[in-house]
Every structure is written in structure tokens, then in C-alpha cells.
Amino acid sequence: MITAITAGIDLGAKTVKVVILKGKEVIGRGIATTGLDQKKSAEKAFDAALKEAKIDLKDLDRVVATGVGRTEAPNANSQITEVGADAKGAIFLNPAIRTVIDIGGEEGRGIKISPEGRAVDFAINEKCAAGAGAFTEAMARALERPLKEFAELALKSTKSIPMNAQCAVFAESEVVSLIHAKTPHEDISRAVHDSIADRIISMVRRVGIEKEVLLIGGVAHNVGFVNSLNIGLKLEVIVPEYPEFIGALGAALVAAEQQE
Amino acid sequence: MAEEEKKEYWRWLESRWTSPDIDWKKGKVISAGVDVGSVSTQAVIMVDGQLYAFANMRTGSDSPNSAQNAFNRALEDTNGLTEKDVHYCVGTGYGRVNVPMAQKAITEIACHARGANFMYGPTVRTVLDMGGQDCKAIRIDEKGKVESFLMNDKCAAGTGRGMEVFSDLLTISINDVGQMSMEVEEEPEPVSSTCVIFAKTEATGLLRAGWPKNKVLAAYCRAMAGRVNELLQRVGVVKDFAITGGIAKNIGVVSRVEKLLDMKALPPKYDTQLAGAVGAALFAKGLYEKIKK
Numbered sequence: 001m002i003t004a005i006t007a008g009i010d011l012g013a014k015t016v017k018v019v020i021l022k023g024k025e026v027i028g029r030g031i032a033t034t035g036l037d038q039k040k041s042a043e044k045a046f047d048a049a050l051k052e053a054k055i056d057l058k059d060l061d062r063v064v065a066t067g068v069g070r071t072e073a074p075n076a077n078s079q080i081t082e083v084g085a086d087a088k089g090a091i092f093l094n095p096a097i098r099t100v101i102d103i104g105g106e107e108g109r110g111i112k113i114s115p116e117g118r119a120v121d122f123a124i125n126e127k128c129a130a131g132a133g134a135f136t137e138a139m140a141r142a143l144e145r146p147l148k149e150f151a152e153l154a155l156k157s158t159k160s161i162p163m164n165a166q167c168a169v170f171a172e173s174e175v176v177s178l179i180h181a182k183t184p185h186e187d188i189s190r191a192v193h194d195s196i197a198d199r200i201i202s203m204v205r206r207v208g209i210e211k212e213v214l215l216i217g218g219v220a221h222n223v224g225f226v227n228s229l230n231i232g233l234k235l236e237v238i239v240p241e242y243p244e245f246i247g248a249l250g251a252a253l254v255a256a257e258q259q260e
Numbered sequence: 261m262a263e264e265e266k267k268e269y270w271r272w273l274e275s276r277w278t279s280p281d282i283d284w285k286k287g288k289v290i291s292a293g294v295d296v297g298s299v300s301t302q303a304v305i306m307v308d309g310q311l312y313a314f315a316n317m318r319t320g321s322d323s324p325n326s327a328q329n330a331f332n333r334a335l336e337d338t339n340g341l342t343e344k345d346v347h348y349c350v351g352t353g354y355g356r357v358n359v360p361m362a363q364k365a366i367t368e369i370a371c372h373a374r375g376a377n378f379m380y381g382p383t384v385r386t387v388l389d390m391g392g393q394d395c396k397a398i399r400i401d402e403k404g405k406v407e408s409f410l411m412n413d414k415c416a417a418g419t420g421r422g423m424e425v426f427s428d429l430l431t432i433s434i435n436d437v438g439q440m441s442m443e444v445e446e447e448p449e450p451v452s453s454t455c456v457i458f459a460k461t462e463a464t465g466l467l468r469a470g471w472p473k474n475k476v477l478a479a480y481c482r483a484m485a486g487r488v489n490e491l492l493q494r495v496g497v498v499k500d501f502a503i504t505g506g507i508a509k510n511i512g513v514v515s516r517v518e519k520l521l522d523m524k525a526l527p528p529k530y531d532t533q534l535a536g537a538v539g540a541a542l543f544a545k546g547l548y549e550k551i552k553k
Contacts, residue, residue, distance in 0.1 A: 013461075036465055036468050106461070127454050128415065128454070128455045134457050134458070134461075135457075166414050167414060167415045167416045167455075168416075168455070168456075168457045169421055169425060169456045169457065170393060170416055180321060
């Protein structure tokens with residue numbers, strides 16, 4: 001029997017991700033910034049993944065799309081929701097996962113997973129930047145630091161100070177006031193990450209938080225946020241390698257199942 | 261090489277005024293109201309319940325200073341009137357506890373209601389106040405007393421700050437954005453994001469897709485109107501209707517709110533940003549008369 005080669009594509013608000021599987025083994029990943037033309041961005045991500053996998057587009061047996069822009073995906077045979085894709089990818093990585101927290105550029109999601117590995121409930125924030133990556137990006141800009149450096153600063157903080165503003169626009173003014181008041185940047189960074197973690201935790205509480213907890217999405221790369229989340233949840237979340245690709249991985253796994 | 265100065269498109273115009281028809285020396289009660297908002301501060305001086313002088317200035321980083329600055333500015337060019345001549349002063353707004361010359365602080369909701377009643381007349385029943393960092397829908401009676409209100413102070417959508425972000429993004433002065441948004445051949449769909457941060461990303465995309473700036477502004481003004489309309493519907497809109505605050509000067513938002521409500525807002529007789537301070541000065545007059553009795 002020939003092992004099927006399948007792909008999952010996740011068209012997010014900020015980036016497009018592609019994962020290519022041979023059977024159940026990942027042989028290629030590609031990522032591209034979501035531009036004005038989503039189809040073009042998708043092709044770019046595909047090209048990168050195909051190159052890594054050392055195959056051609058025509059070698060793909062089946063493609064499944066997910067993400068907010070999934071209807072725009074070229075060459076997709078079918079589509080699944082982000083929640084379904086996240087759950088699939090999470091369980092594949094670790095069958096003990098019961099809660100998935102997925103924080104992207106413009107959306108935050110909490111997903112409850114049954115012991116059978118199915119998504120049974122979810123909560124979502126798509127209306128407000130206060131629960132998404134765009135919030136920390138805006139604050140890093142206010143402090144005029146690269147995002148990575150801004151995130152790492154939080155780990156050096158010795159004092160937790162509260163942020164009053166929830167809205168990213170108001171928070172930016174508050175951060176500027178804190179800078180003027182000579183508040184150490186470490187503490188400002190910690191305050192920003194505590195604030196976004198608080199928002200996420202109250203959202204995920206709506207579905208219930210049960211161990212093990214998997215954190216995925218681009219924001220999982222932010223060590224300052226992970227630290228605040230762990231403190232707020234009083235547990236250690238699991239951060240996989242390539243956290244931003246889990247949705248695409250889930251879609252590729254669904255493609256593989258459908259191929260069988 | 262000289263460094264090019266970064267233009268501040270959000271910068272709105274400050275103002276001050278003295279009534280040419282009133283001689284304060286003939287007045288019995290001289291009262292003052294100071295409204296320290298998150299973005300702007302107003303000081304109003306009234307003589308026997310008539311508007312005598314005002315100043316409207318940007319709030320600095322320090323509330324007591326901002327209050328004092330606006331108060332001093334209102335007293336300029338007032339024929340020798342000084343702080344000592346003012347019988348009673350009430351502070352209001354976000355920084356109301358930090359008004360050094362005030363004997364009392366009153367919430368901005370009560371002051372806005374009272375001020376709108378004075379500024380637009382006793383027929384006003386619904387007041388929409390669109391300020392720098394919040395937005396309020398207030399139902400009032402014929403005396404300017406609050407019957408009910410709803411407020412959004414959690415989110416920049418529907419506030420002056422949100423509009424400032426857009427004027428900066430499009431590099432168009434905040435004083436012109438409303439008029440510019442009216443100069444479209446066809447009204448575009450509103451931007452779909454409520455959040456200002458997301459709306460900014462959306463607008464950047466529209467610009468890249470070749471939309472002219474006025475069309476993007478029209479789409480944003482329409483979204484903002486839709487957002488405040490939700491607040492108005494929840495509190496219930498009863499005629500007459502009036503808009504106060506800085507955004508009341510933005511024809512792009514005002515005309516679109518009117519369209520959604522199918523109702524015209526009463527035309528303003530005074531600077532729309534004054535409502536809170538006017539209400540405070542009216543309360544100050546009443547309080548002074550009470551203690552004098």
C-alpha cells in the first residue's frame with residue numbers, strides 16, 4: 001500500500017500555515033503573512049511547505065482547509081472549522097489534552113476536549129484585541145521594543161502592578177503614562193502579559209479548565225504571556241514545538257483520514 | 261539636517277470665550293464648573309445662571325494642573341474677574357476629585373444631563389455624549405434630571421480616542437475627518453471590526469486595495485455610528501435628541517447617527533464639549549444659594 005500524502009492549510013487573520021503529512025509524519029511546513037490577496041498568500045505558504053517536503057503540488061492526495069479564510073484556500077478538497085482542526089491536532093500530539101487554548105493575532109479560543117478526543121465546547125473572542133496577539137504587539141510598539149525582547153522582559157519583573165485599561169487603545173495610553181512615571185519596563189511588560197492572561201483565563205473558564213492544558217497559536221511563542229498564564233491558572237500549560245501549526249496539522253490529519 | 265516634525269493629526273482646537281452682553285459686577289451669584297475629562301478639560305463661569313465665560317483645553321498628564329490651567333484661561337479677558345470672586349465651584353468628569361478650586365465633586369452623568377438641558381432646552385429627553393474615552397447614552401426629564409443611562413468606558417470603539425487613531429492612520433487632521441467622510445459618491449459598507457485595533461488593520465487593507473481616504477473614513481464613521489446606536493437603542497431613544505462631547509463636532513458621525521435613528525439631533529448653540537462643565541456650574545449656583553439661605 002502506498003502511504004497517502006496530505007496537506008492541511010490554515011488561513012488565519014495574520015498568517016497562513018501549511019503542514020504536509022506522509023501518513024502521520026510531518027514532512028513539510030510553510031508559513032506566509034496574510035496579504036491582501038489570500039490566494040497568493042496561501043500559494044506562498046504551500047510553496048515553502050512543498051519545498052521542505054521535496055515534493056510537487058501534484059503529489060498531494062488530499063488538502064483540507066481551516067481558519068477564518070478557509071473558503072479562499074486554493075486546491076482544497078474540503079474544509080473544517082478552526083475548533084475541529086485545533087482539537088484534532090492537539091489530541092494527535094498528546095491524547096491527555098482536555099483543554100486547548102489557541103491565541104492568534106486577532107482571535108483567542110478556548111476548547112474543551114472529551115476523553116474520546118472530541119471538541120465538546122468552546123469559547124471564542126474575535127471582537128476585541130484585548131484577548132489576542134494584537135494587544136501585546138501594540139504594547140511592544142508603545143515601549144519601542146521588538147516583540148520577543150518585550151516578552152522576555154516580563155520574566156525579569158519583580159513586581160506585579162495592575163493595568164486598569166482593558167482596551168488596547170486605552171492600554172497604550174496607560175503604558176505611556178507608566179513610562180513617564182519611570183516604571184521599570186520589566187514591570188510594565190509583566191502588567192501587560194498579566195492583563196491579557198486574565199482576559200484569556202476568564203474566557204476559557206466559560207468552558208471549564210481541565211488538565212492537561214495545551215497552549216497553541218503564535219502567542220504561545222511569547223514567554224512573558226506563558227509565564228503569566230501559568231501563574232494565573234496555577235498550573236503548567238504544555239507548549240508544543242511549532243505551536244502556530246497545530247490547526248494546519250489537524251486539517252492535514254483530517255485529510256489523511258478522509259483519504260483512507 | 262533638520263528633523264522633520266511629526267505632525268499631530270489628532271490635535272483638536274482649543275477655545276475660550278467671554279459673553280459681551282454680561283457685566284459680572286452686576287451679578288448676584290458667580291458660579292463655576294470644571295470638567296476634567298481624560299482628553300479635554302473645560303472651565304465654565306456663569307453669572308446668575310447665564311453662561312459668561314469658558315475655556316476648553318487639552319488635559320495634561322496632571323489633573324489638578326489641567327483644572328487650574330483651564331480655570332485661569334476662562335478668567336482671562338473677563339474684566340477683572342478673579343478666582344476669589346467666584347462664589348462656588350463644582351468639579352466633574354474623570355478627574356473631578358482633582359479640581360483644586362472646587363468645593364464639591366458631582367458625577368459627569370448628572371452634570372451632562374443638567375448641562376444638556378441648559379444648552380439644548382427643556383425638550384431634550386435623550387443625550388448622547390461622545391467623549392474622549394467614553395460614550396454615554398442618557399435619558400433625562402424636562403428639568404435635566406437623569407432618568408437612566410448606559411455607558412461604554414471599556415473600549416475605544418465609539419470614542420474620540422478611536423477617531424484620533426484613525427486621523428493619525430490616514431494623516432488627516434481630526435478637525436477635517438468628519439467633513440471628508442461626507443465626500444463620497446456612494447456610502448460604503450461600515451468596517452466590520454468593532455475593536456479599533458482590528459478596524460485599523462482592516463482600514464490598512466482597504467487603503468492597500470486602493471480605496472481613497474474619504475471612503476475609508478466614511479466606512480469608519482458609519483461603523484462608529486452603528487456602535488453608538490446600539491447603546492442608544494438599549495437606553496431607548498425619545499425625542500428630542502441631542503449630541504454632546506467632542507465627536508458632536510464630527511459631521512461624519514453625527515449625520516450617520518441621525519440617519520440610523522431617523523431623527524435629527526438638535527443644533528448646538530454652544531461648544532458641544534461644554535455640557536459637563538455647564539451642568540457643574542449650574543449645580544454650583546444651586547449649592548451656593550442653599551448655603552446662603
